[in-house]
Amino acid sequence: MKKGTSFFIAIRYLWGRAHEGVRYLRGAAAGIAVSLVPIIVTLIVADGMIRGITDRYLELGTGHLQIMNYNDFEDEDETIRLIMELDGIRGVWPEQRGIGVLAGRTGKTGVTVRAIEPSFWDDPGSAKLLKIIDGVNKPSTDRDIVLGETLAENIGVKTGDTVRLMTVRTTEGGRMSPRTASFIVRGIISCGYNELDALWCIISYEGGKRVISSEQASSSYIVKINDPYRKAEDFSWDLHYKLSSSYSIFTWKDLLRSQYSSYQTTRQLLLFIMALIVIVAAVNVSSATSMLVLERQRDIAVLKVTGASVRGVTGVFLWGSLLTGFAGSIIGISLGLLIGVNINFLVRSLETVLSFISGLFNGEEVKILDPGFYLETIPIIIDWSAVLVIWLFTILCSVIASWIPAFKAGKLKPMELLRKT
Numbered sequence: 001m002k003k004g005t006s007f008f009i010a011i012r013y014l015w016g017r018a019h020e021g022v023r024y025l026r027g028a029a030a031g032i033a034v035s036l037v038p039i040i041v042t043l044i045v046a047d048g049m050i051r052g053i054t055d056r057y058l059e060l061g062t063g064h065l066q067i068m069n070y071n072d073f074e075d076e077d078e079t080i081r082l083i084m085e086l087d088g089i090r091g092v093w094p095e096q097r098g099i100g101v102l103a104g105r106t107g108k109t110g111v112t113v114r115a116i117e118p119s120f121w122d123d124p125g126s127a128k129l130l131k132i133i134d135g136v137n138k139p140s141t142d143r144d145i146v147l148g149e150t151l152a153e154n155i156g157v158k159t160g161d162t163v164r165l166m167t168v169r170t171t172e173g174g175r176m177s178p179r180t181a182s183f184i185v186r187g188i189i190s191c192g193y194n195e196l197d198a199l200w201c202i203i204s205y206e207g208g209k210r211v212i213s214s215e216q217a218s219s220s221y222i223v224k225i226n227d228p229y230r231k232a233e234d235f236s237w238d239l240h241y242k243l244s245s246s247y248s249i250f251t252w253k254d255l256l257r258s259q260y261s262s263y264q265t266t267r268q269l270l271l272f273i274m275a276l277i278v279i280v281a282a283v284n285v286s287s288a289t290s291m292l293v294l295e296r297q298r299d300i301a302v303l304k305v306t307g308a309s310v311r312g313v314t315g316v317f318l319w320g321s322l323l324t325g326f327a328g329s330i331i332g333i334s335l336g337l338l339i340g341v342n343i344n345f346l347v348r349s350l351e352t353v354l355s356f357i358s359g360l361f362n363g364e365e366v367k368i369l370d371p372g373f374y375l376e377t378i379p380i381i382i383d384w385s386a387v388l389v390i391w392l393f394t395i396l397c398s399v400i401a402s403w404i405p406a407f408k409a410g411k412l413k414p415m416e417l418l419r420k421t
Contacts, residue, residue, distance in 0.1 A: 024288035025324045028281075032328025032394060033335065035281035039274035039390060040336025045343060046267040047381040054252075054260065055379075056191045059125035062255045063093075063222035064232055067239065068248045079243070083223060086238055088231065090224040093120040094205060097220070098212040100167040102147075102201055104155030111151065111201045113167065115208020116222065125224060135159040135187030142207035145183035148197035149190040161185045165201070169213035181211045192376040228252060275393070281328075282397035285321050289402040318399060325398025329391050337387075341380050 058064055067083070076094050083092045095116040102111045118138040120126060130137055133149050145163060157163055166180045183203065190197050203211070225235050232251040239249050253260065339346065347368055354366035 024291045025285075025320055028285045028288035028398075029324045029328035029331070031281045031284045032278070032325060032398065033332035035277045036329060036332025036390070036394065037336045037339065039271065039278060040333055040387065041340045041343065042270050042274055043386055043390075044337075044340030044380065044382060045378060046270055047383055048343075048378040049375060050260075050263045050267060051381045052375045052377075052379040053193060053263070054256070055125075056129055056193050056196060057256055057259075058228055058252050059123075059129050059224075060191050061196065062252050064225045064228035064252055065223040065236060065239070066250045066255060067221040067223060067243070068219070068250070069246055079221065082242055083221065083239065086235065086242065088226045088235065090125075090226055091120075091123055092224075093117045093222045095120075095220055095222050096205070096208040096212050097218045098167060098208075100165050100201075100211075102151070102155060103164045103166070104152075104157040105161060106156030107154060109151070109154050111165075112199045113165065113208070113212060114200060114202050115205050115212060116202070117205050120222065121202075123224060129191050131190045131192065133188040133190055135185070137187055137189055139186055139202060139204045139207065142204050142210055143183055144186040144204065144207070146187040146189055146202040147185060148200040149188055150194050150197040151199065151201060152185070152188045154198065157185055159185055159188060165203075165211060167211050167213065179211060179213070183207075278390075278394055279397055282325065282394065282401045285324050285398045286401040286405060288324070289317050289321055290405040317402060317405065321398050321402035322395060325395040328398075329394040332394075333387060333391060337382070340382070343380070344377055347378075 067079075080092045080094075083089060093116055095114065097115070098113045100111055100113045101108055118140070121130065121138040127137075135146070137146065139146055145165070147157070147163075152158065155163070162182055162184055164180055164182055166178055169179045189202075223235075223239075225231055232253065236249050236251050239247075243249075351366055351368055354368075358364060358366050
């Protein structure tokens, strides 16, 4: 049997005009394609959700790195100058963060008070993810306050209203004493993620010094760099060498370790469950190969009589399973990518249709992705290395699953096959 003959016979079995046997491989390829669509869509949605939420914490919350000094900062300007001397630093902002109770017209709730230099909100990373619902995106004076959209709704306030912020201070005798200050709401903002919008109340850095006790505040420098996902650790070490030993430096991975690990674990679990579906679809290739062997016994006998070896006949069916997995995976991955990159449009369209149907029965508006737990818009992130692994995994499973029937086909005796046919 000449080199390459097995491959061309396998192509004829998969794409040829013959009516016998071909339908089994094509059916198996279709099964693989269908099984790959959800795993690719899940990969895109999961990666988009993780990156979208993480970006909001990085750009609007923790920063890319945080530098803390548990003693009072002695010279903020000098510290900022030293940090900015490193190439690749995008910006540095001193921040005080504390806990308080914010009271509005219709309610009150616990909040995270953020007192940070206003220029932080003009940084390109912050501005890109921050949406101004009303007013402005940052306080201008120490009497101004900017609230998250959900927080403003919870306490029933809008731009121009006055709110009262209660914090706690420590007296000279070591006792806790409440401190209350009034602020005017100058803006209502949203980052598209309800968990953050429900907690943040933003005041100026000078306003923070007025209402947040140094004993109760968490003081730090928020640092942003050009490539936080790959360079955060490197900059952390550079800053360790640059600053004195009294400073503690944390990357965003340190600050969000538990949360980020939870996201990654959920992603891996979802992909594992989807992979089981792919394995089941690959097993169908084994069944298709077995049926093909039964219906192509005359062909096997002819190949054997004309001098085909066991390896050559086995190769025909192994090539057939490989081509089946290849064709099915290409179709399935292509469809999955097509659906994945248009997932926001598809979700919005489905929500519109379901809301219309619900409205006919006096029902409420339907939200497939609850904005209280998910992003309003899913970023489209395609992990091409993961797509490549899924593609190779699918083809490998197809070949392994069909190994036994292919090997048995190579061992068949030609004379017995001819007597049967």
